[in-house]
Amino acid sequence: xxxxxxxxxxRLDPGLSAIVSERRQLINLAYRLLGSLADAExxxxxxxxxxxxxxxxxxxxxxxxxxxxxxxxxxxxxxVLGSARARRESYVGEWIPEPLPDRTEWIGERPxxxxxDPADRVTLDESVNMAFLVVLxxxxxxxxxxxxxxxxxxxSFAEVAEIVGRSPAACRQLASSARRRVRDAQAPATSTxxxxxxxxxxKQAWEAKDIDALIGxxxxxxxxxxxxxxxxxxxxDPVEGGERIARYLIEVTGRAPxxxxxxxxxxxxxxxVAQRDGVTEAVFAFDVAGDQITRIWAxxxxxxxxxxxxx
Numbered sequence: 001x002x003x004x005x006x007x008x009x010x011r012l013d014p015g016l017s018a019i020v021s022e023r024r025q026l027i028n029l030a031y032r033l034l035g036s037l038a039d040a041e042x043x044x045x046x047x048x049x050x051x052x053x054x055x056x057x058x059x060x061x062x063x064x065x066x067x068x069x070x071x072x073x074x075x076x077x078x079x080v081l082g083s084a085r086a087r088r089e090s091y092v093g094e095w096i097p098e099p100l101p102d103r104t105e106w107i108g109e110r111p112x113x114x115x116x117d118p119a120d121r122v123t124l125d126e127s128v129n130m131a132f133l134v135v136l137x138x139x140x141x142x143x144x145x146x147x148x149x150x151x152x153x154x155x156s157f158a159e160v161a162e163i164v165g166r167s168p169a170a171c172r173q174l175a176s177s178a179r180r181r182v183r184d185a186q187a188p189a190t191s192t193x194x195x196x197x198x199x200x201x202x203k204q205a206w207e208a209k210d211i212d213a214l215i216g217x218x219x220x221x222x223x224x225x226x227x228x229x230x231x232x233x234x235x236x237d238p239v240e241g242g243e244r245i246a247r248y249l250i251e252v253t254g255r256a257p258x259x260x261x262x263x264x265x266x267x268x269x270x271x272x273v274a275q276r277d278g279v280t281e282a283v284f285a286f287d288v289a290g291d292q293i294t295r296i297w298a299x300x301x302x303x304x305x306x307x308x309x310x311x
Contacts, residue, residue, distance in 0.1 A: 022066045024123075026073045031122045032148050033077040034084070035097030035133050037307065040122075043080065047073040074145060074163045081141035092230025094238065096297050097133040098304040099283040100124065102265035124268035127152045130285035130297050133267070135185045139178050146171045147178035187289045195288045196263075196270040202286075202293060203261050203272055209250050218242030219292040229301030232281075245296065273308065280308040 026047060030040035047069055051059070062068050088095045100122055122128060127148075136144050145164055149155040150171070157168040157175075164171055198217060205213035224245045228234025239245050253259060256276070264273045266285045274282040283305060287295035299305065 022069045025066075026069060028122055029070065029148070029153060030073055030077055031100075032127055032133075032136070032152060033074070033145060034080060035137060036304075037098050037100065037122065038303070039080060039084075043073055043076045046076055071163050074149065078141050078145050078164065081144060085141075092228070093234055093236040094225045094227050095137075095229075096225060096227035096299050096304075097130065097137065099130065099266050099271070099285055099297075099299050099308075100128065101307055102268075124265075126268070128267050129269050130267050131185070131187070131287045131295065132182070134297070135182050136178075138181060140174075142166070143174045143178040143181075146174035147182075150175045151179065187287055187294060190288050190290065192270065194291070195286070198288050198291060198293060199270040199272060199286055200263060203263060206249055206253065207261060209253065211246055211250055214246035214249065215243050217291075217293055218245055219289065219294045222292070222294050222296070224248070224296040224298065226298045227301050227304070229303060231302055232300050234298065234300045242292075280305050283308060 023044065026044045027040055030043040031037055034040055034043070050072055051065070051069065059065070102124065126132065136148075139147065142164055146160050149160045149163065150157060155163075157171045160171040160175075161168040164174075166174070202214070202217045205217060220242045221240070222242045222245055224235070224239040226234035226236075235248070239248050258276055259281070260275045262273045262275060264271055264283075266272075266283055269285065271286060272284040273280055274284070282298055282300045285297040285299075286293050302309075
């Protein structure tokens with residue numbers, strides 16, 4: 001049996017180390033472009049399939065296998081983003097990007113496997129926090145690709161133009177438009193320690209069913225969004241207003257008294273995880289401004305919780 005790293009004829013694959021080392025970069029790129037780890041993995045698999053479908057002569061003629069892989073993966077992502085818009089129109093309820101745990105919390109794909117290192121998949125930084133990913137969702141596919149490639153991965157506009165199929169000037173304009181969207185949606189900077197403190201206080205108030213404390217920790221104009229994907233129950237529409245959100249959360253715990261709430265890192269930021277009998281049922285990401293929570297994203301769709309649940 002042969003694998004991508006072991007060609008059928010047994011000869012050393014040209015540029016093997018280069019293309020294997022690109023996997024981490026490709027997963028990081030595709031996740032930021034698509035907001036879905038599952039889709040990102042599919043894109044990377046398709047990218048490598050296209051590489052190995054080429055003849056040895058064509059592979060050897062490519063000066064930069066890594067550059068070729070990035071170009072192909074980006075173009076596949078561009079196509080996926082276009083079709084994703086149509087798919088999400090039929091999605092049940094709100095669609096939230098797939099949340100990712102810190103590397104120490106990552107659960108492997110095989111039951112009981114906790115050895116998988118998410119650094120091989122997605123490096124967590126400011127370009128994957130939930131607020132940032134949600135803003136990316138408001139962009140056109142071309143804006144998103146141009147912005148991520150240039151501003152996050154530092155590709156030149158000439159390189160971006162070759163991938164997107166537009167002129168460098170057009171790509172510069174796309175990235176500039178995307179940058180404005182990010183800037184307009186950005187909340188005032190809050191330190192990680194301060195965010196963690198607010199989220200911890202929120203967890204304690206929620207567990208204590210302290211409605212007044214919860215309301216105090218929520219911005220009066222806060223918004224909570226849930227994603228069950230039609231697979232499990234979740235709020236179909238955003239809940240607006242700090243008091244309404246607080247009362248909704250108390251109601252949720254009343255219906256599920258055996259839930260355990262844990263502090264966890266979600267997409268590089270302080271978050272919470274709700275578990276029942278050791279199985280993760282929801283992951284909560286937060287946006288914090290000052291000492292109050294402005295936005296809550298609650299992901300319940302089990303298809304998006306694979307890295308959080310063993311088995």
